[in-house]
Amino acid sequence: MNKNIKKTLIAITVLVVIAIAFLPKILSSTESGAIMPIGRPDMVVPVKAHIVSLETLGNSVYTTGTILANEEVELRSEISGKIIKILFKEGSYVNKGDLLIKINDADLQAQLRRAESKVKLSKEKESRQKQLRDGNLISQEEYDNTLGELHVNEADYDLIKAQIDKTEIRAPFSGIVGLRSVSEGSYVTTNTVMARLQNFNSIKVDFSIPERYSASVKAGDELEFKISGSSNIFKAKVYAIEPKI
Structure with missing residues (x-):
């Protein structure tokens, strides 16, 4: 009995020693994650990576707008009357100062001729009165009245001439004239x-x-825009800002 017990103790001791001897390796393998399932190949998982770098974030504002001509004007007459001649072709290019429309000025021309005659007579009268005044044959007051009459007639002449000028509708700037009505x-x-x-x-x-972006936009800023129906990108600059509420 004693011999059998002794052999059993020796066997147990050997097993314990062997187990203790291999325990550090097992623990080391477990901590490093090196234990692989038996009979399975290594698994590779594909990943995507992006290298982080410093970049400037864009601060863009998108909006819609209206395209306008650089200059645009409605052609109107400053006086009432009948059109006697139209001197432009619709859709044509005209230069600044070109005569486009002429309104009847027959009555004004008659008034101008009468005013011109009155100015001529007033000048002759003023010349005679001046000689008489210089010879002390009339008073200064009489001469001043004649001179005043001349100035009134000259003003009437200038007024009628200005009215005649208004019967001529001219291009205020060079451009394309549209359809006439x-x-x-x-x-x-x-x-x-x-x-x-x-x-x-x-x-x-x-x-x-929007108002929250108003402080970030100033004259001289560059911008890009596209026209509806076209893929072309055009560049422009802000030249004026009008605050609105």
């Missing part, structure tokens, strides 16, 4: 829009932005 023989007033004149040497873009 009147014909020769039409009677027009100061409210009649006869045609429109536009200058497209450059264009304007009128747009609005």
Whole structure:
């Protein structure tokens, strides 16, 4: 019995020693994650990575606007009357100062001739009165009255001439004249829009932005815009800002 017990103790001791001897390796393998399932190959998981770097974030504002001509005006008459001649072709280019429409000025021309005659007579009278005054044959007051009459007649002449000038509708700037809404023989007033004149040497873009962005936009800033129906990108600069509430 004692011999059998002794052999059993020796066997147990050997097993314990062997187990203790291998325990550090097992623990080390477990901590490092090196224990692999038996019979399974290594698994590789693909990943995507992005290297972090310093970049400037864009501060863009998107909005819609309206394209306008650089200059645009409605052609109207400053006086009422009948159109006697139209001297432009619709859609044509005209230069600044070109005569576009002529309104009847027959009555004004008659008034101008009468005023011109009165000015001529007044000048002759003033010349005679001046000689008489210099010879002390009339008083200074009489001469002043004659001189005043001359100035009144000259003013009347200038007024009628200015009215005649208003019967000529001229291009205030160079550009393209659009479709006319009147014909020769039409009677027009100061409210009649006869045609429109536009200058497209450059264009304007009128747009609005929310109030919270107003402080970040100033004259001279560059911007880009696209026209509806076109993929082209155009560049422009802010030239004026109009605050609105």
